[in-house]
Amino acid sequence: MINSEYLNNLNNAQKEAVLYLDGPLLIVAGAGSGKTKVLTSRIAHIINEKKAFPNQILSVTFTNKAAKEMQNRVSSILNSEAIGLSWLGTFHSICAKLLRKHAPAAGLTSNFTIIDTDDQVRLIKNICKAENIDIKQLAPKFILSIIDRWKNKGFHPDEVVINKNDIFERTIRPLYKIYQQKLLDLNACDFGDLILHVVKILEKNHDIRNIYSNNFKYILVDEYQDTNYIQSRWLNLLSEKHKNLCCVGDDDQSIYSWRGAEIKNFLEFDQVYKNSKVIRLEENYRSSQNILSVASNLIANNQNRVGKTLKTTMEEGDLVKLNCFKNGKDEAIGVSDEIEKKLKKKYSFNNIAILVRAIFQTREFEERFLKIGLPYRILGGTKFYERAEIKDCVAYLRLIHQPKDDLAFDRIVNNPKRAIGESTIKLIHEFSKTNAVSLEIASKKLIEENLIKPKTKIGLSSFLFLMDKWRNDINIKKINHVKLLQLVLDESGYSSMLKNKKDLENENRLENIKELLSAMKDFDNLENFLEHVALATSVDQDWDGEKVNMMTMHGSKGLEFDVVFLPGWEEGLFPHQKSIEEKGQNGLEEERRLAYVGITRAKKKALISFAMNRFYQGNWIDSMASRFIEELPEKFLEKNSFFDDSKDNEEDFEFNQDFEIEEGTRSPGWIRYQKRIK
Ligand code: ATP
Numbered sequence: 001m002i003n004s005e006y007l008n009n010l011n012n013a014q015k016e017a018v019l020y021l022d023g024p025l026l027i028v029a030g031a032g033s034g035k036t037k038v039l040t041s042r043i044a045h046i047i048n049e050k051k052a053f054p055n056q057i058l059s060v061t062f063t064n065k066a067a068k069e070m071q072n073r074v075s076s077i078l079n080s081e082a083i084g085l086s087w088l089g090t091f092h093s094i095c096a097k098l099l100r101k102h103a104p105a106a107g108l109t110s111n112f113t114i115i116d117t118d119d120q121v122r123l124i125k126n127i128c129k130a131e132n133i134d135i136k137q138l139a140p141k142f143i144l145s146i147i148d149r150w151k152n153k154g155f156h157p158d159e160v161v162i163n164k165n166d167i168f169e170r171t172i173r174p175l176y177k178i179y180q181q182k183l184l185d186l187n188a189c190d191f192g193d194l195i196l197h198v199v200k201i202l203e204k205n206h207d208i209r210n211i212y213s214n215n216f217k218y219i220l221v222d223e224y225q226d227t228n229y230i231q232s233r234w235l236n237l238l239s240e241k242h243k244n245l246c247c248v249g250d251d252d253q254s255i256y257s258w259r260g261a262e263i264k265n266f267l268e269f270d271q272v273y274k275n276s277k278v279i280r281l282e283e284n285y286r287s288s289q290n291i292l293s294v295a296s297n298l299i300a301n302n303q304n305r306v307g308k309t310l311k312t313t314m315e316e317g318d319l320v321k322l323n324c325f326k327n328g329k330d331e332a333i334g335v336s337d338e339i340e341k342k343l344k345k346k347y348s349f350n351n352i353a354i355l356v357r358a359i360f361q362t363r364e365f366e367e368r369f370l371k372i373g374l375p376y377r378i379l380g381g382t383k384f385y386e387r388a389e390i391k392d393c394v395a396y397l398r399l400i401h402q403p404k405d406d407l408a409f410d411r412i413v414n415n416p417k418r419a420i421g422e423s424t425i426k427l428i429h430e431f432s433k434t435n436a437v438s439l440e441i442a443s444k445k446l447i448e449e450n451l452i453k454p455k456t457k458i459g460l461s462s463f464l465f466l467m468d469k470w471r472n473d474i475n476i477k478k479i480n481h482v483k484l485l486q487l488v489l490d491e492s493g494y495s496s497m498l499k500n501k502k503d504l505e506n507e508n509r510l511e512n513i514k515e516l517l518s519a520m521k522d523f524d525n526l527e528n529f530l531e532h533v534a535l536a537t538s539v540d541q542d543w544d545g546e547k548v549n550m551m552t553m554h555g556s557k558g559l560e561f562d563v564v565f566l567p568g569w570e571e572g573l574f575p576h577q578k579s580i581e582e583k584g585q586n587g588l589e590e591e592r593r594l595a596y597v598g599i600t601r602a603k604k605k606a607l608i609s610f611a612m613n614r615f616y617q618g619n620w621i622d623s624m625a626s627r628f629i630e631e632l633p634e635k636f637l638e639k640n641s642f643f644d645d646s647k648d649n650e651e652d653f654e655f656n657q658d659f660e661i662e663e664g665t666r667s668p669g670w671i672r673y674q675k676r677i678k
């Protein structure tokens with residue numbers, strides 16, 4: 001029996017949004033107004049009303065975690081365990097799936113590798129070397145950011161339109177072309193390619209486009225304000241036939257313009273999709289009144305916004321806390337004390353989050369939490385899959401799966417050591433380049449032609465032999481991928497390398513590998529596992545157990561917690577220095593939207609703080625309260641004793657020895673803060 005309660009649980013505007021099925025629909029609404037809830041209910045409704053089969057619904061979410069959650073919620077609404085929403089995922093994961101199906105149309109084979117930033121940087125470095133470009137003058141990361149920008153705009157190397165006066169763009173354009181060719185040679189893609197290739201395939205091949213545009217009767221997109229050109233183009237192509245595209249978003253939460261997101265897509269929806277309908281949701285179900293008032297007042301300082309009303313259905317709740325600390329360490333102590341002494345009794349750790357502007361800011365909290373034994377998780381720090389030992393394991397698996405994966409080959413050919421030196425590696429590379437073959441084939445040929453030194457030959461031959469053996473193990477003997485990695489670790493000597501040198505670091509590495517082996521069990525086969533590794537986003541990992549969450553404000557998009565700490569509200573840190581230096585208000589307005597996202601993650605309690613001194617990049621700096629603090633409406637705030645002028649705080653100002661301050665005076669940061677407030 002289907003549970004049709006899903007309609008009764010919605011307010012009128014939400015219900016209208018769920019029931020309006022025919023034609024393009026844009027839902028514009030502030031944080032916590034149930035946009036994501038509407039999307040989930042809509043999917044359930046479409047299936048319930050038999051308007052489409054689950055595999056005819058394309059739903060795009062911001063993270064894989066959000067996709068999983070949506071899948072579960074739809075299943076629970078429909079009282080059914082397995083609703084096969086096979087087209088529910090992030091832009092990247094859905095495009096990867098499409099590209100695997102149509103890889104040849106992009107010059108790839110379906111087992112192509114998806115490379116990460118490290119691999120990208122290595123590739124660009126190699127290209128720069130070959131092209132005599134000094135990477136001290138032109139940093140690989142910068143080159144990649146420009147290439148990524150072009151990809152987000154939908155430019156293939158031959159289509160790039162450059163500003164002729166821009167020397168950087170002029171230099172980078174030819175590199176982009178070489179880079180793309182190199183990726184094809186490697187049978188690999190970077191993240192930007194996943195969508196770029198698919199869009200080009202859909203544009204060029206009417207038959208392929210028709211298959212999908214006919215199939216997708218309904219398309220739903222969450223966080224639409226953060227889509228870039230290529231993503232909106234992709235949606236446009238896929239919705240061509242049925243035009244049932246429903247996008248939800250909040251212009252006040254647009255925080256990815258640095259990644260090419262174009263708020264224009266959102267604001268001009270009605271021009272691109274004729275006869276589209278707009279529905280606004282104005283009730284907030286997440287945050288208490290005080291929290292919402294603080295957030296709304298803050299965002300009202302942005303000039304460039306549509307502007308909308310948002311009323312809360314919740315009670316007034318606690319005042320938003322504003323805490324000033326004398327330094328960063330004290331801030332960490334203050335936060336941990338609050339959690340230990342007050343919050344622990346009432347809230348589960350999973351419902352407490354610390355949201356920072358930049359991920360390095362978590363370090364101070366980590367140190368403190370470790371010291372007092374407070375459990376925490378960092379979402380989006382060094383990703384599990386970015387650790388060296390994990391990347392090594394994955395490289396073995398990648399090369400087994402895809403023999404052309406030269407980046408993986410490079411990483412493991414002499415890891416563990418097989419006496420294969422620099423000169424041999426160089427020889428293999430040269431042979432591969434001249435004969436246009438992969439590094440693995442090049443190595444085999446060099447051995448056949450007796451061009452490898454005898455001492456090296458032993459190590460290289462055994463590596464090549466093992467590669468073939470492992471491929472045989474998985475493809476012919478059909479052992480599973482978990483067993484495969486165990487064999488690889490034993491037979492390659494990787495495990496003994498770690499075991500032979502017993503130290504804490506190696507023990508940690510072995511632990512991590514164990515964790516990897518157990519994580520692999522969740523996947524049906526090697527291909528699915530490798531896809532997961534390539535696409536895992538920072539908020540997707542480690543949600544087990546009871547732990548306080550730490551992540552960036554960017555990463556917190558769409559999530560909610562009972563209690564949210566927002567530390568480090570200081571000029572230069574937040575708003576970020578780059579946005580302060582930028583001409584015009586755009587950068588600052590984006591930072592303000594980020595603040596709005598941060599505050600509106602909180603359901604019951606929000607605690608904003610800043611420190612007057614911070615150890616930053618090796619120096620004690622005298623910091624100044626963020627301009628955003630002055631924009632917070634006083635009447636919804638509760639300030640800590642540092643703000644109390646009648647109280648003598650002098651003794652609290654025993655600054656760090658390195659920090660000179662005239663006796664009896666307050667920190668300059670404090671004085672400037674006071675001026676700002678008055
Ligand atoms: P964000 O902009 O942050 O992504 P959102 O608009 O997507 O927020 P949701 O996450 O869908 O908002 O909803 C916020 C919270 O309010 C959720 O806990 C959700 O379950 C709850 N909620 C939404 N609509 C209703 C409703 N009609 N009745 C009760 N609770 C609701």
Ligand code: MG
Pocket residue numbers: 035036037222558
């Ligand atoms: Mg949402």
